[in-house]
Amino acid sequence: MSDGIRRLPTFAALSGQAVLDGHRKGASIQLDETYFAGQSRALRTADEFSPSERRLAGLRDSKETYERIDVRVESLTEQHLWEASRRFRRQLRTVPEVDYLDRQFPGRCFVVPEWLRTDNRLHYGARVYLFREDDAPTPEAVMRENVEAVVADSFEAFERYQGRLHGYPDCCIDFYQNRSPDSPSPEWQSVAPFADRIHDAALEAGPPESIEDVVPEFLDAEAEYAFFAREFFPEPGCETARTKGRVIHDALAATIDEGLVEDYFKLTFGFNYLVAQAVHTGGDRRPAPGDLGREHLLFYAPLGELTTLPRYS
Known part of the structure; x- marks a missing residue:
């Protein structure tokens, strides 16, 4: 595992390593x-961490630069x-964190705008993609797929494209897009078979102390390896997703502490559970760092820092 990967936030480092290993x-x-x-x-949470002032300043500057970006779309036409996408991307490339991620990741790394249309309202955000150097689309190709889908009001087409970019099984992509007003959301259907492993009382009492308070035993059931990525909702019982997750788990555990890898899978499932719960109850809130316990916040710290902690060393 390269030094660059170890400088990435842990949740991103482990996802990125699975890409570099060829498993996504x-x-x-x-x-x-x-x-x-x-x-x-996260960098200020553990006494063992020693973040440089330069890194902390870079994060502050990145947040301020991102918040200052002015996004305007003249009208909802493809042109x-x-x-607007091209202007937005030029501005995003001035965010220091975008340059930091590009320099650290030993593959292809780029940022693109991300558009979403709901009820004739246009929403926007930004996403950084990580690929192997020899297996990456161009930023323009990703942007074009997004623009065409939004203008045509067929975002499902972009979701399918995006799912394949992330290496999700086609069967799970099909399952995710099979939505019906008469059935629970695909998100909830995906996590429901394992919901009894979540201690809701620990979540309802406020931020739990540890992920172990929320998901005390997780990897004792092979099917649970299917949750190998944030906001990936596998089809229940999908053997392809389970096998892929198990391969990712074993490859990561061969190079870093297995307890850290198991926490990664626990946190990923817990994150997806909270997202699914929000969708199921009509909300749209994504989990904030720490909502799943101390480890959830710590996974925003660089992987190299995390491996110095007694829990993962």
Whole structure:
């Protein structure tokens, strides 16, 4: 595992390593306030961590630069949205964190705008993609797929494309897009078979002390390896997803502490459970760093820092 990977936030480092190992086509990081603030909080949480002032300043500058970006779309046409995408991407490339991720990741790393259309409203964000050097689309190709889907009001087409970029099994992509008002959401159907492993009381009492309070025993059931990525909701019983997850687990555990890898899978499932719960109850809130315990916050710290802690050394 390279020094560059070890400098990435742990949740991104482990996803990125699975890409470099060839077990996923790609991975991504959503750039937002949660991402920037989570890292700053994590680096100040453990006494064993020794973040440089330069790194902390870079995160502050990145958050401020991102928040200052002015996004304007003249009208919802393909030409105008494409022009807005190009302007937005130029501004995103001035965010220091984008350059930091590009320098650290030993593969292909780039940032693109991300558009979403709901009820004739246009929402925007930013996503950094991680690919192997020899197996990456161009940023323009990703942007074009997104723009065309939004203008045509067929975001499902982009979701399918995006799922393949992340290396999700086609059967799980099909399952995720099979939504019906008469059935629970695919998110909830995906996590429901394992919901009894979640201690809801620990979540309802406030931020738990540890992920072990929420998911005390997780990897004792082979099917649970299917949850190998944040916001990936596998089809219940999918053997392809389970096998892929087990391969990712074993490859990571061969190079770093197995307890850290198991926490990664616990946290990933817990994260997906909270997302599914929000969707199921009509909410849209993504889990904030620490919602699943101390380890959830610490996974925003660099992997290299995390491996110095007694829990993972």
